Amino acid sequence: MLDSRAHIQNFSEASAVEPHWGYADRIVPCTNDAGSCEYLDIVYHAHDVGILYTGIIWATIGAVLLVWAVGRQFARSQPSGVQLPIPAEAEARESGEGVQRKRSAFERLQRAGQSYARQYLLPDAARCIFGRVTRTQVLILVVLTGYLTVFSFAGIVYKQWITPVKKMPGVYNTRTSFGPWADRIGVIAYALTPLSILLSSRESILSLVTGLPYQSFNFLHRWLGYIIFAQSALHTIGWCVIELRLYQPQPTVGAEWIVQTYMIWGVVAMLVLVLLVLLSTPWAIRFTGYEVFRKAHYVLAMVYIGACWGHWEQLKVFLLPGLLVWFIDRGVRLVRSALLHYNFLPSGHMGFRAAPASVTVFKDEINGDVVRLDYDHVQDAWDVGQHFYLTFPESSIWQSHPFTPLSAPVFGADSQRHSYILRARKGETKKIAQLSKQRIERRDDHEASHEGLMADARLSVLMTGPYGERIMQHISADSNILCIAGGTGIAYVLPILLDFASQPQTPDRHMSLVWVVQRRHDIDWVAPELAILKRRCRNLRAGLHIYVTRASEEGDLAPPAVAEKAGVRDCANEISPAASSDSSSSASISSALSVHGVSKSELGLDHVQARPDLEVVVRDFVAGTVRGGTNVFASGPGSMISDLRRIVAGANRGDKVWRGDDRWDVRLTCDDRLEW
Structure with a gap:
């Protein structure tokens, strides 16, 4: 009570x-008097209805997730269509028309609907307000906000009562429906707390149900936090107006109200919530650093839940699940890391052991050094597209960062090869690069340095994972693959191509890689993997395109005639490059060896000294396909991802997909997480 x-x-x-x-x-x-009794009737009725509405909100969320899960299973069980007979296929090829599959009306409707949705909902929304997020996420936010707004006002009788103050003749209280409404939005704010924590979990229950990676929910987590803040602020303002202005006599009522225990905890909860919002802004994160934001966010969130418990214990039913979800998430992370590293020790006994990684540092004084990690680890294969959180105990055990392996997993193997590349700009990654360079310098191995490269350092690595979407499950048998990467984003798309390179190739499948780097030496980061692609995947022999945007600053690229002698084919007919530099460095293109012993002449890659026109790249690729839709996989700077969302949205044509022309069914899967 x-x-x-x-x-x-x-x-x-x-x-x-x-x-x-x-x-x-x-x-x-x-x-009490008649007015006060009527007011109490409305207060308690509005609260009871509000509790009912919170149940409806959670029932709606549960129903949406249930329908989503059932729909996923139903979509998987549907046949992929019937291929045309061989004579019809040959006739279509001779006529120059795309070879399509005969699909059921339901499947064509499904594909056409998805194509229409991408056409209108894939591009970025108002970037100045929401950042680089799709219209789909903003639409979900708008629907959720509208839904909560309806329940914030429904079921309340709006009226005003002037009631006398006992034992104070001539003094009156003003009682309004402002109080029941302020209580309602406070209850909804409590009810949304566990949902906010669910949206922020790495070991996400929502991911298990929907199949979406946990990072897909970060936008809704952030904006749901803003909604909770707005509700809490309005709840606070409402009761401050009531207790400090409408109730009489003042200031006696206000002074007695503000020192009550439940009000002190309410003030603490509101102040902590203000700090949570301020520290989560992009400006605060840039000023304090991401790790400071993350750890402060954890601590403040726990203090906020505790303060809410002290403010209104009767609603702890909404707070306890949030705490349980958070602790379960942290516990599962620790268990997964322990199981991943519980292996045979050199002594022959079982125990916890960090993975010893070989480190290669590619020097770059302007943009920050690039570090490559390579090591083998006994574990099961992960799915292509997934990533691991890496911790470097020799630097700090309190930080972990997400990185995607650029090596392809091998199913059935006893151990897996892990290879990562990371840009060391600041923070933990910069410390890792500096530590690696110091160890190399102490060895006095000057011969290991070549063209800005330092090799043969050792570093311990702890992993947690894997996390993320299983992107290969969404690729149909006749899909065409276009991979676009900027800088270290190559780590996200390379495993996709390596996976296809290890499988029997579909004759009509088109695959291509477009990689944008700043300097020619950047190719050394992944030279072994590029060589594997050239050897194994015939469909990629004319599909590896590397664009060097700052070649003229270094004299990296040779003119067409010299480049031809070096074994590098000219791409001027595809996209007009900028004026190439002097040919004095052409010999290095064919003879220089990377640290892995792979010469660039062996790769036989297309080098273009220009930035690619992504709209032309996507349009020409789609137009050149024979059958099936196109899956575009991309990773790189935010501006590149935003451009690709707009371009891919424009490439979709739902009406043509409905008529059976799957070439206009273009999908985009991108990885624009913090690691890039």
């Missing part, structure tokens, strides 16, 4: 007490 929230009730006059879930008990019958 909360005596401090007994309102205007006198428990000494109670003949019966009526319990109300999540609220103070009510005295019946009411012994």
